[in-house]
Amino acid sequence: MNGVNPAMQTHVLRVDPDQPAAEAIGRAAEVIRRGGLVAFPTETVYGLGADALNPDAVARIFSAKGRPAHDPLIVHVAEAADLSRVAREVPEMAQRLAAHFWPGPLTLVLPRADIVPLIVTAGGPTVAVRCPAHPVALALIRAAATPIAAPSANRFGEPSPTTAQHVLDDLAGRFDLLLDGGPTAVGVESTVLDLTRDPPTILRPGGVTREALEVELGRVATLEREAREAGALASPGLLDRHYAPRAELWLFTGPRERVLAAMRQYAREAAQVGRRVAALVADEDLAALADAPLTLQSVGPAADLALVARNLFAALRNLDMQGVDVILARDFGRRGLGLAVHDRLTRAAAGRVIKLT
Numbered sequence: 001m002n003g004v005n006p007a008m009q010t011h012v013l014r015v016d017p018d019q020p021a022a023e024a025i026g027r028a029a030e031v032i033r034r035g036g037l038v039a040f041p042t043e044t045v046y047g048l049g050a051d052a053l054n055p056d057a058v059a060r061i062f063s064a065k066g067r068p069a070h071d072p073l074i075v076h077v078a079e080a081a082d083l084s085r086v087a088r089e090v091p092e093m094a095q096r097l098a099a100h101f102w103p104g105p106l107t108l109v110l111p112r113a114d115i116v117p118l119i120v121t122a123g124g125p126t127v128a129v130r131c132p133a134h135p136v137a138l139a140l141i142r143a144a145a146t147p148i149a150a151p152s153a154n155r156f157g158e159p160s161p162t163t164a165q166h167v168l169d170d171l172a173g174r175f176d177l178l179l180d181g182g183p184t185a186v187g188v189e190s191t192v193l194d195l196t197r198d199p200p201t202i203l204r205p206g207g208v209t210r211e212a213l214e215v216e217l218g219r220v221a222t223l224e225r226e227a228r229e230a231g232a233l234a235s236p237g238l239l240d241r242h243y244a245p246r247a248e249l250w251l252f253t254g255p256r257e258r259v260l261a262a263m264r265q266y267a268r269e270a271a272q273v274g275r276r277v278a279a280l281v282a283d284e285d286l287a288a289l290a291d292a293p294l295t296l297q298s299v300g301p302a303a304d305l306a307l308v309a310r311n312l313f314a315a316l317r318n319l320d321m322q323g324v325d326v327i328l329a330r331d332f333g334r335r336g337l338g339l340a341v342h343d344r345l346t347r348a349a350a351g352r353v354i355k356l357t
């Protein structure tokens with residue numbers, strides 16, 4: 001592979017997130033053009049990118065991440081006009097959503113155009129496309145002059161990376177170049193919306209809320225957990241045990257007072273058998289848990305869901321680094337960004353959900 005470091009030593013370039021230097025972007029674009037891998041910031045999480053039209057380059061993404069070949073990748077474009085390059089049909093609804101939400105954390109699933117290699121779509125007939133709202137990502141796609149396939153830049157199954165350090169923690173030495181543009185703003189991944197279904201169906205809740213989509217589309221369906229468990233694997237990324245920290249995570253739902261009481265009780269019992277327990281909660285919960293044998297980790301005031309989403313993955317990684325055995329997480333409801341947070345915590349819990357009433 002000409003020009004790409006054969007030892008896969010990872011180079012890191014700091015870039016201004018708002019006005020990335022042309023030189024750094026040029027170097028990263030060159031890596032992409034030569035079939036290498038570049039990790040870069042988007043507004044949601046860091047992505048691990050390759051030329052979406054080069055199957056060998058895309059194959060490297062799968063091996064770097066340890067990602068199963070049946071899990072398709074999102075194709076990132078620099079503008080809505082590029083939709084028709086990678087999608088065979090672009091319905092009026094897709095144009096409308098792109099005009100309204102792009103650049104932004106909305107991924108549209110559409111029929112795949114022949115130009116997109118099958119490895120990108122995991123052999124499937126559809127392609128997921130999004131235009132990220134980050135100056136670094138947009139500059140990179142433009143300079144590379146090709147759509148960029150990119151999953152989140154984490155090891156398969158780990159929480160997604162919201163800082164350059166998270167990317168290095170997971171994948172150092174497994175790709176060529178990292179553009180460090182600081183922490184990401186949204187913190188949870190894009191909303192994946194399948195436009196090949198009627199009604200349009202949210203396969204993964206994310207940075208664009210269901211409420212915002214409903215304003216544009218009227219009815220929007222969400223995949224119910226039961227349906228997923230019944231077998232239909234519409235979005236393989238919806239597999240359970242995804243986004244999971246190493247610690248065993250328990251999700252507590254229900255009235256706040258009952259949740260906090262249950263956490264205190266659990267912590268006391270766990271401490272007696274020597275387990276290190278952490279609580280992932282909101283600022284206003286800290287005082288009520290202060291006397292329990294718990295490592296406390298707040299993700300912000302519960303009313304500020306944007307902040308909660310932004311802090312979520314870093315909080316999970318932080319608790320893992322502290323080596324706790326168990327994480328007790330509170331729920332933040334399903335309104336607005338709460339739905340994406342609920343979704344990630346539910347999967348991290350892999351069925352360990354305690355419903356209090």
Ligand code: TXA
Pocket residue numbers: 042044045046047048071072073074105107109121124126127128132150151152153188189190191192203204234235236237238
């Ligand atoms: O915010 C994001 O979406 C980030 C940034 C880097 O853009 N990317 C990301 O990619 O989260 P990844 O690969 O970690 O998650 C993509 C999700 C997976 O759940 C995958 O199964 C689903 O999108 N997906 C991709 N192509 C699809 C398709 N054709 N049909 C259905 N689901 C698809």
Ligand code: MG
Pocket residue numbers: 151152160
């Ligand atoms: Mg991912």
